[in-house]
Amino acid sequence: MKLIHKFVAFSKGLDEYYASSYRGVLAKSQKEIDDFFMIITFSEMMGIPNPYELYTLELLPELMPKFHVWHQKVGLNESPFENFPCTCC
Template sequence: MVGIRWFASLSRGLENFYFSRYRPALIKEKREIDDFFMIITFSEMMGIPNPFMLYTLEMLPELAPRFHDWHKRMGLPHSPFDHFPCLNCC
């Protein structure tokens, strides 16, 4: 009798087989979507009107720890906001 563990193992194996070719492209696409989301979330601080401000404002505490990695990846050595300093750059 074949157990559930065998099916789970088979599923992971097939997933690795089919997605291994596309994994770098999927990771790059996810990073680009995350970067766009960070720009939308922090756009109000940049002076860009944000139509989703009420929804993205509550995401700021969740995204604050990832802010340092984001502004480094965007090529900014320090936080671009005077009133929102990066805790890792100080």
């Protein structure tokens, strides 16, 4: 059993070693993907046709707590939607 734990620890060390030099690039890429996902999810409310509406509609309740942080991050002090106010604004 100890050999397995050593192997897992070694594997995590290798992952850390190889990913450490790309951590900033990966974090920036992940932020861009998250922003795009929020735009796609809330695009129907902006008047943009959403081809994934059936899938993203189910995600709205889950993403509502993150919506306030997102709209402030993109530079909007208040919710951009008149019929869909932010819970904090």
